[in-house]
Amino acid sequence: MMSKHVHRVALGLYSLLALLLTWPLITRLTTHVPGIAQWAFDESTFLWNIWYFKEAAVDRLASPLHTELIWYPLGIDLILYTYNFFHALVAQPLMLAVNLPFGSNLALLSSTVLSGYGTFLLVRYLLARAARAETNEPQYVIGAPGAFAPALIAGLVYAFASNRAVYAALGHYDMVTTQWIPFYALMLLRSLDSDLSLPRRRKAAALAGLFFALTGLAEMISALFLAIFTLIAGFVYLAQGATAQQATRPGTEVLQKRTGRLWVLVSALAMVGVMAFLLWSPVLIPILRQFLTDDFSLQGWGEAIPLSTDLLGWFTPTVLHPLWGSDLVAELRRVQLRALAENGSGFRDVNTVFLGWVCLVLAVVGAVRYGRRVAIWVWTSVVFGLFTLGPFLQIDGRYRFDLDGIEATFPLPYALLHYIPIIKANRAPNRNSVLLMLGIAVLVGYALYWLWQQLGGGERRTQSVERKTENHLQSPVSSLWPLVSIVLAGAVLFEHLAIPLPLSDARIPAVYDVIAADPRPVSVLQVPLGWRNSFGVFGAEQTLLQYYQTAHGKPILGGNISRAPDFKLAYFQRIPYFQALTEIEFGWPVAPDVLERARDQADELAYLYNVGYVLLFPPIPQRFPYADHWQESWAFVKETLPLEAEPFWAEDGVEAYRVIQPPGADHFELDLGVGGAFPYRGEGWDASETDQPYEASATWATAHESRLFVPLRQVDPAASYVVRVRVHPFAYPESPQQRVALAVNSVELGEHQLADGWQEIIWTVPGRLLTDGLNRLQFEWGYAAPPRQVIPGGRPIGSTGVELPIDADLKGFADGAFIALFDEEGNQTDASAGRLGVNVTVLDRESGAIRQAAGFDTTANSFESGALAEFLRQVELGAPVLVASYGNAGAHLTEDAVAALQAIGAGVTLAELQSNYFAIAGVQGAAPGTAAVVLDPADAFLRISLNRDRRLLAAAVDWVRIQRAE
Numbered sequence: 001m002m003s004k005h006v007h008r009v010a011l012g013l014y015s016l017l018a019l020l021l022t023w024p025l026i027t028r029l030t031t032h033v034p035g036i037a038q039w040a041f042d043e044s045t046f047l048w049n050i051w052y053f054k055e056a057a058v059d060r061l062a063s064p065l066h067t068e069l070i071w072y073p074l075g076i077d078l079i080l081y082t083y084n085f086f087h088a089l090v091a092q093p094l095m096l097a098v099n100l101p102f103g104s105n106l107a108l109l110s111s112t113v114l115s116g117y118g119t120f121l122l123v124r125y126l127l128a129r130a131a132r133a134e135t136n137e138p139q140y141v142i143g144a145p146g147a148f149a150p151a152l153i154a155g156l157v158y159a160f161a162s163n164r165a166v167y168a169a170l171g172h173y174d175m176v177t178t179q180w181i182p183f184y185a186l187m188l189l190r191s192l193d194s195d196l197s198l199p200r201r202r203k204a205a206a207l208a209g210l211f212f213a214l215t216g217l218a219e220m221i222s223a224l225f226l227a228i229f230t231l232i233a234g235f236v237y238l239a240q241g242a243t244a245q246q247a248t249r250p251g252t253e254v255l256q257k258r259t260g261r262l263w264v265l266v267s268a269l270a271m272v273g274v275m276a277f278l279l280w281s282p283v284l285i286p287i288l289r290q291f292l293t294d295d296f297s298l299q300g301w302g303e304a305i306p307l308s309t310d311l312l313g314w315f316t317p318t319v320l321h322p323l324w325g326s327d328l329v330a331e332l333r334r335v336q337l338r339a340l341a342e343n344g345s346g347f348r349d350v351n352t353v354f355l356g357w358v359c360l361v362l363a364v365v366g367a368v369r370y371g372r373r374v375a376i377w378v379w380t381s382v383v384f385g386l387f388t389l390g391p392f393l394q395i396d397g398r399y400r401f402d403l404d405g406i407e408a409t410f411p412l413p414y415a416l417l418h419y420i421p422i423i424k425a426n427r428a429p430n431r432n433s434v435l436l437m438l439g440i441a442v443l444v445g446y447a448l449y450w451l452w453q454q455l456g457g458g459e460r461r462t463q464s465v466e467r468k469t470e471n472h473l474q475s476p477v478s479s480l481w482p483l484v485s486i487v488l489a490g491a492v493l494f495e496h497l498a499i500p501l502p503l504s505d506a507r508i509p510a511v512y513d514v515i516a517a518d519p520r521p522v523s524v525l526q527v528p529l530g531w532r533n534s535f536g537v538f539g540a541e542q543t544l545l546q547y548y549q550t551a552h553g554k555p556i557l558g559g560n561i562s563r564a565p566d567f568k569l570a571y572f573q574r575i576p577y578f579q580a581l582t583e584i585e586f587g588w589p590v591a592p593d594v595l596e597r598a599r600d601q602a603d604e605l606a607y608l609y610n611v612g613y614v615l616l617f618p619p620i621p622q623r624f625p626y627a628d629h630w631q632e633s634w635a636f637v638k639e640t641l642p643l644e645a646e647p648f649w650a651e652d653g654v655e656a657y658r659v660i661q662p663p664g665a666d667h668f669e670l671d672l673g674v675g676g677a678f679p680y681r682g683e684g685w686d687a688s689e690t691d692q693p694y695e696a697s698a699t700w701a702t703a704h705e706s707r708l709f710v711p712l713r714q715v716d717p718a719a720s721y722v723v724r725v726r727v728h729p730f731a732y733p734e735s736p737q738q739r740v741a742l743a744v745n746s747v748e749l750g751e752h753q754l755a756d757g758w759q760e761i762i763w764t765v766p767g768r769l770l771t772d773g774l775n776r777l778q779f780e781w782g783y784a785a786p787p788r789q790v791i792p793g794g795r796p797i798g799s800t801g802v803e804l805p806i807d808a809d810l811k812g813f814a815d816g817a818f819i820a821l822f823d824e825e826g827n828q829t830d831a832s833a834g835r836l837g838v839n840v841t842v843l844d845r846e847s848g849a850i851r852q853a854a855g856f857d858t859t860a861n862s863f864e865s866g867a868l869a870e871f872l873r874q875v876e877l878g879a880p881v882l883v884a885s886y887g888n889a890g891a892h893l894t895e896d897a898v899a900a901l902q903a904i905g906a907g908v909t910l911a912e913l914q915s916n917y918f919a920i921a922g923v924q925g926a927a928p929g930t931a932a933v934v935l936d937p938a939d940a941f942l943r944i945s946l947n948r949d950r951r952l953l954a955a956a957v958d959w960v961r962i963q964r965a966e
Contacts, residue, residue, distance in 0.1 A: 035504035042171030070559030114179035116159030154445030165498030209275025308390020366446035381439030522612025664713025682707030806848030813939035890914030905931030
């Protein structure tokens with residue numbers, strides 16, 4: 001086979017198999033997409049991404065990294081988000097030419113084809129190097145004799161491994177967009193190849209940077225995997241060079257060669273890094289900025305344990321296998337139930353990482369036969385294989401093991417990643433399989449090349465190389481080789497077989513055409529309603545309904561996002577109507593007061609959000625819990641929202657209603673700081689529902705930017721309006737003069753300087769900037785400062801003249817003795833011994849660290865009182881001492897103990913201590929009467945602390961009014 005035909009054959013085969021092995025997708029390219037309706041509908045997210053990228057960047061000339069169309073009215077950033085930019089970009093012309101599902105499907109199929117082709121090119125290159133090393137052929141060749149079939153089969157392993165099929169079935173398209181990974185590996189290794197000229201190595205490094213950036217644009221986590229792979233490749237490159245040079249060269253020359261090899265590596269990686277950064281930076285910089293400014297880290301271990309690969313999973317075919325698999329819907333339901341049974345058996349998640357028995361055997365053969373030559377791929381397989389297993393070893397769903405009565409876990413290397421900033425954001429260990437399977441695929445290629453040699457392919461290799469041909473059939477290979485290669489290729493494909501591929505219906509109900517034709521700026525509420533991010537859900541979120549937005553383009557309540565600031569979800573969770581509806585969707589009991597408040601605010605919310613349409617969807621079979629509670633959800637919505645009596649559209653079990661909106665008015669007053677105002681407050685406000693700053697019912701602006709939502713109707717675009725605000729700046733000694741600017745619906749209107757005290761400020765707003773619906777008012781403050789920093793106060797220990805170096809709360813009462821210490825971030829440390837009687841804690845005078853903590857049960861006997869006195873006398877002079885009583889601590893207290901307490905500055909008597917609970921903060925050696933002491937017959941509480949208010953405060957806002965200018 002001539003070289004010019006090699007690529008056509010490889011691409012043709014991978015394309016044909018991509019169509020066949022995703023059956024029945026080829027028959028439904030314009031109506032269905034890979035995915036399953038009973039799972040998370042992540043496939044719908046990626047379809048929505050394609051549409052929104054064009055909607056934002058082209059139609060609205062806005063950043064595609066933010067949207068106001070979901071999580072309405074707050075909107076959401078799409079930065080730490082599984083956008084899959086490459087998928088979205090490639091699908092654009094196909095979406096415009098045919099439709100959205102078609103564009104997505106072709107982009108996905110191309111990912112599979114190119115994943116195979118990239119691996120094919122990589123293994124061809126590696127086997128050419130192997131042949132060159134074995135024959136000492138000085139001239140560089142692209143392909144080695146006999147390399148075609150091994151490289152082709154290696155491409156089959158990577159492109160059609162069952163992990164990619166499972167990810168496609170679960171809608172995780174970002175983890176199917178793996179095509180640039182083998183291309184990156186190829187170009188990285190070429191950039192280090194000493195047989196290539198310097199210009200060609202530089203070109204390879206630049207291309208490696210391109211492929212790294214494309215990988216990052218598809219999935220940020222995959223770029224992280226490539227960074228780890230790069231470290232592996234770099235270490236092996238240096239180690240192998242050092243070993244080879246030590247064996248053949250004298251010491252001085254070895255050092256020079258090592259330095260030269262290090263320079264080659266550093267210069268190549270610098271080129272890779274610069275190119276990758278330049279291409280990825282429009283997305284990478286916002287990502288890094290958000291990581292640095294917001295906390296989106298995993299909470300605890302996140303889902304790292306359930307999303308780890310079970311060790312048995314490596315050897316167990318996936319649920320999608322037509323012979324050894326099972327029903328995917330039933331398996332997903334088993335996984336959901338397994339999550340509720342801590343001691344259950346079976347995998348904690350759908351098995352994603354099946355290595356394949358034939359693949360594993362061949363990979364081991366390749367590793368053994370080629371040893372150091374395949375060290376990069378052995379280490380890649382081992383490292384990423386261990387990473388797929390997660391932080392703890394799991395076997396048959398268990399990660400806690402009973403070792404003769406002792407419960408034990410077995411930590412794995414992935415646990416170390418949990419403590420590395422940014423890297424720990426990877427919450428799904430099984431995703432490391434995208435590099436694991438590349439390592440396996442390459443080793444399979446080496447094994448097949450060795451097998452070709454054993455069948456006679458190596459007898460006249462030198463002659464074949466000289467002819468510059470890749471036709472392994474022209475070499476004197478046994479006639480068994482074609483049969484063997486076909487059988488092994490078939491075995492690899494069969495063990496990873498995943499057909500029929502589950503498909504999700506991507507046809508959009510015709511009712512959305514009616515909604516799209518409505519010119520009003522209304523929003524849409526759909527049931528089931530819910531909000532989802534990577535860490536949980538609020539409500540029965542169904543991302544399919546977000547995908548339907550691509551047909552109408554109007555904002556929707558609810559939505560799916562990868563990472564969201566805590567406030568975003570908390571905003572909806574605090575609104576009684578959404579509390580009630582989501583609990584009904586889950587079949588949970590709704591508290592009567594929540595239900596009452598939900599009914600009371602239903603009309604108000606519909607007006608605020610300008611809800612024009614409510615669509616009620618029946619359940620998808622076996623999609624729980626909504627499948628069990630959809631009728632109650634429908635009934636609640638129909639009962640509470642102001643809907644027309646009959647649906648204007650009712651087909652396929654879906655009912656669509658128009659919302660009856662009052663005429664409304666073009667003026668509105670919002671009284672902040674009173675009950676019921678929370679839905680009108682967006683980001684940048686204090687969480688308190690009611691407050692009285694500066695003796696007014698107001699609320700604090702707690703960020704540099706604060707947003708309000710104001711509903712208006714019958715706005716006259718030709719008229720002028722005014723926005724009035726009653727505001728009091730947060731002032732402190734030597735504070736700058738506060739200023740505030742206002743933007744209405746993203747249009748800036750100017751700035752006011754604020755004097756100290758309550759005042760009214762006014763902006764004039766052209767009517768054309770306002771909308772008949774929800775209007776966004778954004779205040780930008782000149783400064784916002786935490787009271788703890790600007791008016792910190794002090795921590796004097798009574799009148800001893802000593803400052804406590806750390807915040808402390810002490811409480812002595814009948815049921816305990818609390819001594820709590822707080823660091824600068826507010827993290828609490830329990831410093832009490834917690835014993836009945838008298839509890840004493842000694843601190844370091846400089847750092848506040850706990851030096852000693854002891855308890856003395858003076859409720860029981862006087863011997864404990866003596867021990868207390870002796871303990872106090874041994875305390876270092878000048879050390880802070882904290883004391884709290886637990887129970888009847890004075891029962892057996894002695895004068896000797898009282899004297900010891902007086903020696904830390906406590907001006908107390910035995911009678912006072914016997915008749916009260918007490919909390920004391922003193923200093924060893926202080927004069928009696930100078931310590932801080934609280935005595936109380938009910939409970940004694942003492943606080944020595946700087947200002948505990950760590951909120952950013954900009955100003956207190958009493959009310960906001962918008963009306964026509966007079």
